[in-house]
Amino acid sequence: MKSTPDLLSRIDLDELMKKDEPPLTFPKTLEEFEYTFNEQGQLRHTTTGEAFVFNAREDLHRWNQKRYEALGEIVTQYVYELLEKKCNMTKVILPVDVTEEEPRSFIYLSADAMSNPAKLLVLIQGDGVVRAGQWARRLIINQDLDSGTQIPFITRAKEEGYGVMVLNPNENHLEVERPAKPTPLPSPEASDEPAEKRERKDDRESKKKRDFYEKYRNPQKERETEQIPIRENGSPEEHLLYVWDHFVSNAAARNVFIVAHSYGGLSLVELMCQREAQVKDRVCAVAMTDSVHNIWHQDASKSIQEWLQQHCRNWVSSPEPLDTPVEPMLPDCPRLSAGTERHELTSWRSFNSIFQFFSKALQTGDEYEESSNTVTTRSSHRTKHEHNHDD
Secondary structure, three states, X not given: OOOHHHHHHOOOHHHHHOOXXXXXXXXXXXXXXXXXXXXXXXXXEOOOOOOOOOOOOOOOHHHHXXXXXXXXXXXXXXXXHHHHHOOOOEEEEEOOOOOOOOOOEEEEEOOOOOOXXXXXXXXXXXXXXXXXXXXXXXXXXXXXXXXXXXXXXXXXXXXXXXXXXXXXXXXXXXXXXXXXXXXXXXXXXXXXXXXXXXXXXXXHHHHHHHHHHHHHHOOOOOOXXXXXXXXXXXXXXXXXXXXXXXXXXXXXXXXXXXXXXXXXXXXXXXXXXXXXXXXXXXXXXXXXXXXXXXXXXOOOOHHHHHHHHHHEEEEEOOOOOOOOEEOOOOXXXXXXXXXXXXXXXXXXXXXXXXHHHHHHHHHHHHHHHHHHHHHHHHOOOOXXXXXXXXX
């Protein structure tokens, strides 16, 4: 392993000093960032009209990344505003019995999410930085709102008579700053050291250069934080289970439909392992988009696998045209091409196919129910086939 002096000898410190990192402080609003979303939902610079540029400062990757993350937080708040103002969704705080002192999360519900007697659509994104209403932050910033947010799904669902629930599976904890450790006082003997024990001038210069190199490599200490988990919502899987138990299972809709992207598919399979009978009883169809679930690793039962084969489709990233069957990797839900090789685009590209799949599933379910009703009415028990059976 190379020593620090050897490393320093290959670096022009005078040149590095010209590239000192700017402060990690960034604007708090789109206006201050000098960006806005145009009529096409594209993020554009207010003066130049250009798309967002990640490398605003050459050779300062960390600073550029922090700037991008700061813009991403603003975009998250912007999407929340769109959910409330454009889509007329209502924010509901979780846990439902949260106290003033504890951290909290939230989901968004349409006005009829709990009361719509016919259909309910539940939207679940993947993991990472994306929050309620988003499929992919990268698409929102670099492409447009339609491809990166769930707003087109919400709008169409409401037009077609669905109630809508927008989940927030990645809001799992409150991040608070960790108190700074007190700086120890210098030793009183330090100044009394004999001159011969002090560093020679060249050693001090060498140390100064090494210190500068370390400062350049990591010039600004990021604040140290700790995470306080949100009760019963400390992971995407916990969140989905909590929302199922407190909202979906209490909703009036006879038929529940779910769109689950990426890690959302894994969370859904986990939900089935926990609430198999309830999910089978209430869910009419599931559309996954490039789901990362694994029925073997998640110990999904044979009955769950069979249900997924019948009621679920997974639109995966593929070079094949949209809706082309793709060879299944495991014996669970059929896989279809999303018409794109980009993971984050799979939900948007399969948008129309998903709603067509839901319509067919509902029609098939209604025909089955009518047939079942006819049979049971003729029976001696005259038991109406409703959604109260336990598979």
